[in-house]
Amino acid sequence: MAKQTTDQTGFSDVAAGVDAVIPARKQSWLQYYLPSILIFIFAIVTWELFVRLFSIQEFLLPAPSAIYNSLSLNLNQLLKLGWFTTKEALGGFAIGCSLGILVALATARWTIATEALMPFAIAANSVPILAFAPILNNWFGVDNPVSKMAIVAVIVFFPVMINTVRGLTLVDANALELMASYAANQYDVLFRLRVPNALPYIFNALKVAAALSMIGAIVSEYFGGNRSALGVYITQEAAQFRFANAWAAIILACIVGITLYLIVLTVERFAIPWHPSVRGEER
Amino acid sequence: MPPTVSIQNVSKLFNPGQANQVLALKEINLDILPGEFVSIIGPSGCGKSTLLRLIGDLTTPSSGAVLVNGKPAHQARLDQDYGMVFQAATLYEWRTVSKNVQLPLELKGIAKTERENRAKEMLALVELAGFENHHPWQLSGGMQQRVAIARALVTGPQLLLMDEPFGALDEMTRERMNQELHHIWEQTNKTAVFITHSIAEAVFLSTRVVVMSVRPGRITQVIDIDLPRHRDVTTREMTRYFELVNQGREALRRAEAGL
Numbered sequence: 001m002a003k004q005t006t007d008q009t010g011f012s013d014v015a016a017g018v019d020a021v022i023p024a025r026k027q028s029w030l031q032y033y034l035p036s037i038l039i040f041i042f043a044i045v046t047w048e049l050f051v052r053l054f055s056i057q058e059f060l061l062p063a064p065s066a067i068y069n070s071l072s073l074n075l076n077q078l079l080k081l082g083w084f085t086t087k088e089a090l091g092g093f094a095i096g097c098s099l100g101i102l103v104a105l106a107t108a109r110w111t112i113a114t115e116a117l118m119p120f121a122i123a124a125n126s127v128p129i130l131a132f133a134p135i136l137n138n139w140f141g142v143d144n145p146v147s148k149m150a151i152v153a154v155i156v157f158f159p160v161m162i163n164t165v166r167g168l169t170l171v172d173a174n175a176l177e178l179m180a181s182y183a184a185n186q187y188d189v190l191f192r193l194r195v196p197n198a199l200p201y202i203f204n205a206l207k208v209a210a211a212l213s214m215i216g217a218i219v220s221e222y223f224g225g226n227r228s229a230l231g232v233y234i235t236q237e238a239a240q241f242r243f244a245n246a247w248a249a250i251i252l253a254c255i256v257g258i259t260l261y262l263i264v265l266t267v268e269r270f271a272i273p274w275h276p277s278v279r280g281e282e283r
Numbered sequence: 284m285p286p287t288v289s290i291q292n293v294s295k296l297f298n299p300g301q302a303n304q305v306l307a308l309k310e311i312n313l314d315i316l317p318g319e320f321v322s323i324i325g326p327s328g329c330g331k332s333t334l335l336r337l338i339g340d341l342t343t344p345s346s347g348a349v350l351v352n353g354k355p356a357h358q359a360r361l362d363q364d365y366g367m368v369f370q371a372a373t374l375y376e377w378r379t380v381s382k383n384v385q386l387p388l389e390l391k392g393i394a395k396t397e398r399e400n401r402a403k404e405m406l407a408l409v410e411l412a413g414f415e416n417h418h419p420w421q422l423s424g425g426m427q428q429r430v431a432i433a434r435a436l437v438t439g440p441q442l443l444l445m446d447e448p449f450g451a452l453d454e455m456t457r458e459r460m461n462q463e464l465h466h467i468w469e470q471t472n473k474t475a476v477f478i479t480h481s482i483a484e485a486v487f488l489s490t491r492v493v494v495m496s497v498r499p500g501r502i503t504q505v506i507d508i509d510l511p512r513h514r515d516v517t518t519r520e521m522t523r524y525f526e527l528v529n530q531g532r533e534a535l536r537r538a539e540a541g542l
Binding site for chain 1 (some may be wrong): 339360361363365367369371373375376377385387389390418420520
């Protein structure tokens with residue numbers, strides 16, 4: 001954000017006395033996140049006290065300390081399982097998002113095709129795609145990571161495609177007319193106007209897809225598969241009443257999911273610094 | 284001298300053959316000579332924006348012909364013979380000020396260095412030197428509109444088409460923008476077609492004011508603005524200026540009454 005600060009400072013020098021005002025409010029990182037950190041600590045402490053005071057059985061809800069013990073005890077194994085599942089999630093994410101964006105770009109040129117296809121895409125988006133997991137396991141082989149990637153790819157494909165199409169088509173009428181006034185060709189309109197206009201929509205979809213991809217990978221593993229996977233581990237530990245272990249794996253999955261989301265968020269900040277959702281935090 | 288814009292017996296029918304068919308323009312004839320500044324005023328819905336869009340070939344006439352620089356309007360658009368300024372500045376928010384001004388040059392395939400130099404030149408002309416690397420959202424409405432004017436001028440077109448460019452600005456900013464636009468027109472010797480609601484603005488800027496009436500849109504009066512070609516703050520205090528504004532107001536009243 002150092003770049004933006006320089007811009008703003010440079011601006012107020014030049015524009016002193018001119019009719020423009022930039023609101024600038026700087027907060028330190030700690031100030032900004034302190035409330036969230038306090039709430040997190042409060043929640044963990046309450047959870048721990050609740051379990052201890054009311055002697056809650058472990059199979060109902062293990063205490064955070066028990067989960068932490070399991071996590072540190074099995075860390076090496078969990079990390080190995082986690083990496084296996086993360087690879088499935090990443091593979092599916094990459095395939096599904098690329099296809100979603102490519103299909104959207106292809107349909108952008110043929111408006112009629114888009115209009116005909118969109119109702120189906122939206123309908124497909126509301127179908128519980130995880131229900132197809134056993135079938136995809138059957139197609140690609142239950143032990144083959146590709147079957148899990150396929151499920152993840154199918155899950156993330158539709159939100160990415162629908163949002164990209166939206167971003168490519170919801171373009172300001174004046175902005176299009178400006179292009180027309182310069183007799184711009186289709187290629188220029190696509191890459192100089194429609195694609196930049198779609199980027200915020202695409203990043204919103206990628207954030208959703210990042211979270212979905214980890215969920216998709218784990219749940220698809222619930223339907224069976226390679227034993228070295230996080231989803232299989234969770235079902236097996238739960239079946240044998242080792243709930244602290246299952247919880248530890250779930251926590252790890254959460255951390256991976258959040259990390260993927262944060263990576264997309266970071267890329268977004270660098271890719272579209274001009275968008276209100278990104279620069280808004282500076283105000 | 285051949286006219287820069289020649290509108291010959293142009294009519295425009297929207298939704299022809301349907302229940303909501305509207306005759307937006309009826310038998311418009313208007314020649315605009317090189318170096319003229321022509322303002323078009325009229326009540327809302329009189330088709331003045333449509334007329335401007337016809338000149339820019341952003342819509343086509345139902346009958347009649349529009350010539351720009353002696354060519355059909357369509358060819359003139361392909362040749363980038365005009366620059367257009369809309370009521371909204373219509374800057375691309377992902378581009379810096381300089382990059383926005385460079386857009387028409389990019390579409391023409393001009394090399395980077397030349398693009399940057401010409402954008403710099405144009406931004407200096409609209410008194411925004413030093414703002415090259417700012418983003419549109421860092422500028423006020425008036426400044427954004429000046430960027431839009433710089434963008435319209437950057438390819439060096441002889442003709443400038445403006446659709447209520449200062450309509451969204453407050454009165455003070457608007458007067459200052461009028462002053463600057465006049466200055467640019469005087470310096471560059473362009474031909475300008477300017478749509479506005481404001482009689483005072485039209486009289487201050489123009490060499491001719493075209494008054495249109497509503498349903499169907501047609502030209503009811505053309506007022507020659509016989510003020511000195513150079514305009515400045517003292518122009519607004521001249522007796523002749525007041526007379527012309529009153530004349531314009533009277534013409535607009537008659538147009539609104541459909542006379």
